[in-house]
Amino acid sequence: MQVSDLSPKIHPEEQQRITPDQIPQEAFDWYDEYAHGDIDRRTFLNRLGALGVAGLSLGVIASALTPNYALAEQVSFNDADITASYLTFDSPEGYKEGKGYLVTPKNLSGTAPAVLVIHENRGLNPYIKDVARRLAKAGFVAFAPDALHPLGGYPGNDDEGRSMQKSLDRSKIEADFMAAAKMLKAHPASSGKLGVVGFCFGGYASNMLAARLPNVIDAAVPFYGTPPKDTYIKDIKAPIMLQFAQLDKRVNATWPAYEKALKANKVDYQAFIYEKTNHGFHNDSTGRYDEAQAELAWSRTLDFFKKHLS
Template sequence: MNTVAHPEIDSLLPAAHMDRRTFVTTVAAAGFALAVQPVQAQTVITTDAEGLEAGDATIAVAGGSLPLYFARPAASAANGAVPVVLVVQEIFGVHEHIRDVCRRLAKAGYLAIAPELYFRVGDPSKYESIPALVENVVSRIPDAQVMADLDACAGWAPEKGGDPDRLAITGFCWGGRIVWLYAAHNPRLKTGVAWYGRLDGSPTNMTPRHPLDVAARLHAPVLGLYGGQDQGIPLKDVEAMRAALAKAGNHSEIVVYPDAPHAFHADYRPSYRPAEAEDGWRRLLQWLPAHLG
């Protein structure tokens, strides 16, 4: 596994029972890149719900009721069933930025669904530090459970006018890794867009495989968007993923923004880079219809 030296780690260490090395290992195993910051400010982009149906709902899943946020064109604006995009949260959960992403997708004609994938173990907004959030919540979420919850969302989509035959997924940071895994999991998926999702790591009981392990088994092409200055995802991992995809004959693509850090799309954090974020969003809006029909 690649652990990452980062100047902020020492200030983020949790309780004394977890030392620096253990913390780095735990975070990396959870698929979380270290070069992030928690919510610090309001979002730069605010998308209204005019012309949309948007709100909260729940789905019955193993272990309880899965909360989610959804947005779609209003029934009067939609012409039949609309394509579906599953939106996978960052480490910080389904906060306002993720909800806004759903509304942006709905404005573009999609049913966007963002499930609260941590709901069984805790509310990420209640934690004031990344170490506490990782130790108490993120590290307790098994990949298999995430795959099942996303399947449940895909199954629920037709109830909100979603077309099950035009299914896509996008995700950010923690969710970016999930995009690659879900593309290898669900044969009905048509495409995905992974924003700076971790690509490699040591296997654990919770995270037995990483994107590099499943590159040859993708059911759908994925657009990967990465930052060249990402301190948590080495460029050698990005190049290894490119090579693995090419060897498999997969039609996925990876774009690297040379000057961008991790989380360059997150417009509520200092890592936000407007030019790269706008270009990535433009590419997403071209990629999705090209593969969904």
């Protein structure tokens, strides 16, 4: 199922899945600009159309760059090892009520460490829900809140979801995530140890939660996320594993100053930069996905949580 309406319609014979090395780097860079609101849809498509890549039409390139969530499911919602449901929670400092996707190991006896999963800048899409299921499959209690709940939830379309999230008050979104973290830490299925993992905007939010809730967050793994505000970095107590894409110029430009601050404040951190990868390389629904590097980053993430949340 194609849930983004970004790409133009393409003929059935053009529906092949192309590999990242067939796509020019400029296309990845332009998609990143588009996804983060720096250029509009028309500009993005016009730039792609001017590439003139031999053997690949505009439709094929655009389709490869934009999410196709049918490609992303690694753990089914009805997998025998997990139980998935939806849960609402109070958020008095945010939009009053939040909602998210709760996934627990099947027949959980007692409690398990919990992990908050934070989406990109477009709401709780199928890829992020699948990440929550992967965590539950690995033995964690996972909860993925949807910032778009005040507007009815993720609309099934990334372009619309991006516009919806942009229309919301950023401070209230952050307050909703903080409320979700506190709820999850105290959830009956939680052992009281709480990690957070997020991607893109969710990477920023993971950094932010580690800084704003130092007594709640026990470990954080931001994937290609920007730092929290300087005034909060000094409050970070949790160990952090930072995952970066080598070709992600926008986020990587923020890393030297952030690393300097982490060192100055004696934060326990480690950072990995994955060679020849683009922003979003863990997202297996687009041409940015790098399977080998994504699997390496994910195995490191699970090991990090097992170490610090046990």
